Amino acid sequence: MAYHRPQNNNGMPDGNAPQETMKSFSIGMVGNIVTQSFSRLGNRLGDDYKPSIIHLDFGQVVQTLESEARFDFLVIHLDHRWFFDVAPGAESVERAEDLVERIRRWLDRGPGSVLLNTIPYRPRSTVDSDLHQQIEALHAIHRVFFDLAASTERVGIVDAAGILSEIGYATSFRERNRILMQSPYAPAAANAIMDGYAASIGAALRPRRKAIIVDADNTIWGGVVGEVGAESVAVDREYPGIVHFTLQQQLKRLRALGVILCAVTKNNKEDFLEVFAKRNMPLTLSDFTTYRSNWNPKSENIKEIANELNIGLDAIIFLDDNPFEIEEVSTRLPQVECHLFPNARPEVALTVLDHIGSLSARSLTAEDVVKAEQYRAEAERKQARGAAPTLEEYIASLGIQVQASVNDPSHLRRITQLTNKTNQFNLTCRRYVEAEIQQAMDQGHVYSFKVSDRFGDMGLVAVAIVRDGMIENLLMSCRALGRRVEIAILRYICDRHADVQGIYSPGPRNQMVAGFYDDNGFAFQKLCGDSRIYTLEQGPTDEQHFTIAD
Known part of the structure; x- marks a missing residue:
């Protein structure tokens, strides 16, 4: 199976196309049920998205995870029979742990996200203590899944158990169809689960409203x-x-x-x-x-x-x-x-x-959680800017501090998030998944920059990716603009990478940076498609009011 994102000549997904135009993607579906029950999933994503849905052979979960098949989203839908025949127990949890380890390896080998589901099953027993142990085992299976999702933004979990509990388990299942055709869900239940998958995929594809x-x-x-x-x-x-x-x-x-x-x-x-x-x-x-x-x-x-x-x-x-x-x-x-x-x-x-x-959002970063306070501080900065006689005096009054890190794995999720949500100050509009950022760290330098001033901490707001002598991307949250931080970051990179090149690729919303390299000591070298390649000459001037600390 092919990974359905455009590929560049390095075999990497081509992120130079802006996010707004990346509407075609692939969804692979596999499980221990017949996944054709979810064949109308694409219709639930709206007219802006055109997924190709590939239904893999029944039961081929392990084979898919061990193969070279790549999808933008791999949906692994499992009912209770994957984990146990009659009642959940310790062996069921071990099966969940084995599945998660296989998923981790699949993620490590390339791009793509995985969607799992909570297990729609009501334990039953004639002995209370046995029932309690079954419930605990079912929770333990889910805990294995949740721990995986907490460790990477590339895993989502659809709460199929909760979705079907709203409908009612008695009306959600067709046990005869489960036994005869491996298709256990009534139409209303299948539709509700599809809505859950559509919501999870949509959260990964669409920017969250702020x-x-x-x-x-x-x-x-x-x-x-x-x-x-x-x-x-x-x-x-x-x-x-x-x-x-x-x-x-x-x-x-x-x-x-x-x-x-x-x-x-x-x-x-x-x-x-x-x-x-x-x-x-x-x-x-x-x-x-x-x-x-x-x-x-x-x-x-x-x-x-x-x-x-x-x-x-x-x-x-x-x-x-x-x-x-x-x-x-x-x-x-x-x-x-x-x-x-x-x-x-x-x-x-x-x-x-x-x-x-x-x-909806797949997960939250530390910056997301304090967003309201950050925007309140930004409003105070605007008031200070209006009161300052000149831009120089305003910048000098802020007490700006910039902290740089390079190849810091603890920043992986936030860096990935910024590459996918930053549209205006974004030199290439290339989008990355976590595995691609990790690969860039392994092969080059991924710089992340935290910014604070007297009004508060803006958090990690800027990223620069330098690989093979090229500033592959430079981007910064619009919240940090207007303080010359972006120029100081470019100077910081130039000081560490002699003869570095830069690239600008036009996107629907990044016109504001079309002349960034021209204005900051780089010389235009050539066109490469719609992209402009620049070479370093003297680079930008040093910032007088703050420095970047390592």
Whole structure:
């Protein structure tokens, strides 16, 4: 089987094509069931993606993992019979450990991701102690899977057991079909599992939206504060206040998972603030990175917030109870993903956030978890920039510190993440998986840079990959732009790699760096397709206000 990403002349996946154009990919499916039950998986990924789905022979899990077959996503779907015939036990856990070791070796040999599933099985026994041991063994199997997923971003786990528990095990299975045709799932169950796989694959392919902007009246609290007053809005543990109380808990949880929280509301500012001053709620005012409480159209306020945070409109989700406001924002700002919060139907309203696929992520880095604080600090930097008479004085006032690391395996996940989500300051728009970054570390130099200043720690925000005398890629999060850090990084590389070359490959959103090498002491050498190759002359000038520490 062929690995279905474009290959360059080094046999590596061609990441020079920008992420937005890499819509074709392969999904291999294998298991101890007939995987054709999931043949419509591609339809659930949306019109932007065109996967080729290859159903491997029934039961050929080990053979596939030991072969040279490569896929962008290898789905290994297993029911309980892979691990045990009658009841789970110690041998079942050993089978799980053996499977995981084979998966690790498959991942080590090349690119691609693996999707596993939790085991949809309800243990049964006539003896309570035996039942308890079975449950513990089933948990131990899952723990083996979870430990693998925690160790690499290239493994995802679809909770098939949880998905089918929502439908009901009694209606999910067709035991006769399992015995006769190795196809155990009823159509509704197969469709639900396919949705789970589509969500997991989508989380790996699509950038996660960064911010939720929420309405206030009848959304994060019940009632209109300007009419009923701060002490009378409904936000407590009794109906209807519990609907809004629970939404706040959900939003606070998302904030802890790296989502920026903002608010826009048509209210007098004083009334909006009074609710936070007088009411004991899950959300405090400090949980909001920024807010707008005025009578302007919400689309205008959302645009202001996007500019303040320096994020694209396509990184924003808007939540409001009013269909008119949803229509206004979705019409004027079609890039914003809008969702209605139907507070009068709590059974629906409180599942809205659960079903927003663009909030999904395979895993989180340390930088993701503190994202809200980082954007708050960025807003303070913008205020300082506006108050500084000159750019030089602003940069000098920041107290910038840059820490460089090279080939640090502990940064592998964050480096991979940056290469796949950075679009503007990205010299080639090449995308990498973890195995490719590890290979680059083995063959050359992968530099990672952490940046902090007096406003806070921005975390690991820049990456440079140098291999075979070429700056293969140089990229930096837009949050760190405007401080000449990128120029200092280029100087740092030039000081360590004499006669290094650079490459610029145009992408849909990286026009801002088209002249980066021209402006910083490199000379254009030649065209290579659409890419421009540069050679080092004098390089950029030294930065006067900060240095990069090793």
